[in-house]
Amino acid sequence: MGTTIRKAGSQEAFRRVDYDYSLAVARLARQHSAQAFALNSATGADPGSRLFYNRVKGDLEEAIGGVGYPSLTIVRPALIGGDRD
Numbered sequence: 324m325g326t327t328i329r330k331a332g333s334q335e336a337f338r339r340v341d342y343d344y345s346l347a348v349a350r351l352a353r354q355h356s357a358q359a360f361a362l363n364s365a366t367g368a369d370p371g372s373r374l375f376y377n378r379v380k381g382d383l384e385e386a387i388g389g390v391g392y393p394s395l396t397i398v399r400p401a402l403i404g405g406d407r408d
């Protein structure tokens with residue numbers, strides 16, 4: 324799940340989709356006994372980054388790491404190309 328700042332219309336809206344909604348899904352799945360979670364993050368994800376996008380992705384990685392999954396996979400692909408609706 325994710326968007327771009329341009330499509331979201333603001334940094335606040337971007338964070339709502341890429342952080343809030345994604346974390347809510349991870350928490351809900353764990354509450355329903357999910358044992359594993361995979362997160363498609365981004366190259367450069369870092370909660371200490373000066374870049375907003377990378378900071379949000381890093382914040383999300385940290386937050387999901389605290390949800391308590393026995394198995395957590397985080398991948399950091401480079402740019403994902405292609406048309407997105």
